[in-house]
Each structure stands twice: as C-alpha cells, then as structure tokens.
Amino acid sequence: MDLHGKVAIVTGSGRGLGLAYARALAAAGAAVVVNDVDSETVDAAVATITAEGGKAAGAVAAVGDSEQAQHLVETAVREYGRLDVLVTNAGILRDRVLWKMTDDDFDAVVKVHLRGTFTCARAAAVHMREQGTGGRIVLISSPAGQRGNFGQTNYAAAKAGIVAMARTWALELARAGVTVNAVVPVAATEMTKTIPAFAPVIAESERTGEPLPDWLRKEEGLGTVEDVAGLITFLASDASQDVTGQAIGIGGDRLALWAHPQEKAVAFADGGWSADAIAAEWHAGVGAEPETYGIPAPKAPEDAPTAPGA
Numbered sequence: 001m002d003l004h005g006k007v008a009i010v011t012g013s014g015r016g017l018g019l020a021y022a023r024a025l026a027a028a029g030a031a032v033v034v035n036d037v038d039s040e041t042v043d044a045a046v047a048t049i050t051a052e053g054g055k056a057a058g059a060v061a062a063v064g065d066s067e068q069a070q071h072l073v074e075t076a077v078r079e080y081g082r083l084d085v086l087v088t089n090a091g092i093l094r095d096r097v098l099w100k101m102t103d104d105d106f107d108a109v110v111k112v113h114l115r116g117t118f119t120c121a122r123a124a125a126v127h128m129r130e131q132g133t134g135g136r137i138v139l140i141s142s143p144a145g146q147r148g149n150f151g152q153t154n155y156a157a158a159k160a161g162i163v164a165m166a167r168t169w170a171l172e173l174a175r176a177g178v179t180v181n182a183v184v185p186v187a188a189t190e191m192t193k194t195i196p197a198f199a200p201v202i203a204e205s206e207r208t209g210e211p212l213p214d215w216l217r218k219e220e221g222l223g224t225v226e227d228v229a230g231l232i233t234f235l236a237s238d239a240s241q242d243v244t245g246q247a248i249g250i251g252g253d254r255l256a257l258w259a260h261p262q263e264k265a266v267a268f269a270d271g272g273w274s275a276d277a278i279a280a281e282w283h284a285g286v287g288a289e290p291e292t293y294g295i296p297a298p299k300a301p302e303d304a305p306t307a308p309g310a
C-alpha cells in the first residue's frame with residue numbers, strides 16, 4: 001500500500017492500538033497527526049514514528065467536544081496542507097454492572113467514544129467535502145458493540161452506535177467520494193490482559209517473546225496490535241475505494257465481515273397480533289431459535305498455560 005501524499009489523523013494514538021495504526025499509516029507513506037490527552041505521550045509517539053522514517057505531528061486534545069475535533073483537523077491542514085484519512089480510535093472505559101453504573105460512568109464513555117467519533121467525523125467530513133478529493137473515515141468499534149458484554153453498558157452502547165453511524169455516513173458521503181467503515185478489532189491490549197482466559201497466555205508470550213498460540217490467534221481471533229493495523233492501512237488506501245458502510249473484524253489470523261442486522265424469522269397474523277396470539281406463536285414459531293447474546297467465553301485447550309495457583 002502506498003499512502004504517500006495522504007494525510008491522516010488518528011485519535012487516541014499515543015499508545016496501544018492507536019499508535020499501531022499511526023505507525024502503520026506512516027510506514028505506508030502517510031503524514032500522520034498523532035493525538036492523545038497527554039503531551040508527553042504524544043511527543044513519545046511522534047518521536048517513535050519519525051525515528052522509523054515517518055512523518056508525524058502531535059495534537060494534544062481530549063476527544064469529545066467540537067472545538068477539539070476542529071483543532072485536530074486544523075493541525076492536519078496547518079502541518080501538511082490537507083486531510084485524507086480520519087481514524088477515530090480514542091476511547092476510555094468505566095466498567096460497572098447496570099445497577100452500579102453512575103451517570104458520570106455512562107456519560108464519560110459515551111462522550112469520548114460516541115460523541116467524540118461524531119464530532120471528529122463531522123469536522124473531517126466538512127473539510128473533505130470542501131477539499132473535493134474524497135477521503136476515508138475509519139471508525140473503531142468493538143465486539144462488545146456487536147454482541148454486548150457484561151459490565152459494559154456504556155461502552156457497548158457507544159460501540160454499537162458507532163457502527164450505525166458508519167452505515168449512515170457511508171450513505172451521506174458517497175457523492176463526495178468519502179468512504180466510511182467500522183473496524184471491529186481484537187488484540188492483546190491492557191484491557192484484554194484482564195480477561196482470565198487470556199491473561200496467562202498473553203503474559204507467557206510477553207515473557208518468552210514467543211508468538212501467541214494458534215488457538216488464540218485463530219479460534220479467538222486475538223493477536224498483537226500490529227495484526228490489526230493492516231486493515232486500517234487498506235481502508236485508508238485507494239485499493240478500498242469501493243468498500244464503504246461495512247463493519248469489518250480483524251484480530252490475530254482472522255479477518256471477518258460482520259453481518260448487518262436483519263429479520264431472522266417472520267410470522268403473519270391477519271388483523272395483527274394480540275398478546276395471547278404472540279404467546280401461542282412465540283416458542284414454536286418466530287422465537288424457536290433465539291439469538292445468542294454476549295461475547296462468547298474463550299475456550300482454551302487443555303494444554304494452554306494457566307495462571308499460577310489456578
């Protein structure tokens with residue numbers, strides 16, 4: 001992939017997945033605006049990318065408000081003269097079960113993930129339409145947004161909304177030549193290290209320097225942050241010009257296309273459905289094969305390493 005001449009913004013790119021995205025885009029030739037809330041983190045990420053031969057500028061901003069989104073776009077235009085790619089990766093977690101989640105827990109996550117994606121994409125879309133040369137908007141979602149996840153009301157809701165926005169914006173920006181897609185990544189990050197089934201295996205891989213085992217990379221689709229970055233580079237490139245409105249999963253050795261929600265089973269009743277009629281129909285008819293929900297628990301093989309004392 002050759003991204004020379006393209007300019008990209010990656011929100012939340014000071015570390016982890018975001019930094020992997022920024023490094024991959026820069027390695028392919030793009031000039032990158034690195035964003036994080038901490039100036040030292042931004043400076044370190046910029047230094048890493050430039051040391052690798054890439055072009056990078058920093059923008060310290062807490063994603064969420066319109067002013068910060070505009071600041072990111074203005075940084076790209078001031079430093080490099082244009083904007084071609086936006087990757088909305090910034091996010092935070094405030095995990096709590098429903099009855100313990102506070103208003104602040106909910107609002108903080110929704111502001112960064114959902115509102116931050118909206119404000120950044122809107123600012124980028126305005127500039128891309130005025131620029132008149134098309135563009136690429138890549139929104140970062142999550143398996144939690146596709147299936148739900150225990151303790152993540154706020155995060156799952158925001159990530160589901162992000163996929164819905166991608167599909168909507170793909171329609172709205174098509175005439176401007178701007179593609180919009182959602183990426184559903186799975187990678188060994190600080191968050192996944194807390195999952196009991198993954199933690200000892202990831203720790204062992206980090207200790208020995210050995211790759212993650214095949215069962216994790218293939219069955220669970222979990223690998224390194226670098227494993228995810230290739231999809232971001234593809235979606236930023238001219239090779240993806242006809243790919244838009246999609247939710248695409250990647251992790252480890254897996255690349256997947258998530259299905260759009262659609263009716264699974266349908267029944268009809270002349271004159272409509274009463275509550276009694278639905279009750280009589282449900283278990284043998286429309287509801288005979290209910291959908292699963294929640295991220296499936298990982299199933300490690302019997303010979304996989306376990307945590308000390310487990």
